[in-house]
Amino acid sequence: MQACDLCHLLVGEPASVPPHENLQASGIGAMPNRCKVDSRWRCAGCGAWMYQSTALGEPPNMWRMGGPPPR
Numbered sequence: 001m002q003a004c005d006l007c008h009l010l011v012g013e014p015a016s017v018p019p020h021e022n023l024q025a026s027g028i029g030a031m032p033n034r035c036k037v038d039s040r041w042r043c044a045g046c047g048a049w050m051y052q053s054t055a056l057g058e059p060p061n062m063w064r065m066g067g068p069p070p071r
């Protein structure tokens with residue numbers, strides 16, 4: 001799968017940078033104690049999954065690209 005430029009540009013940016021125009025909210029990730037780890041976004045353009053980490057994410061407070069979220 002080839003991610004689009006908009007997704008590539010967001011990877012490694014601080015999580016304070018807003019999602020780009022083709023990203024659609026797709027839920028959140030949380031730890032068993034319900035602390036939020038990230039917001040999940042799916043790109044309508046290229047289909048990439050993007051993760052907007054909180055301070056509890058890995059890496060913290062940063063955008064990363066990943067596979068589909070586990071169920």
Ligand SMILES: [Zn+2]
Nearest residue numbers: 004007043046
């Ligand atoms: Zn994309």
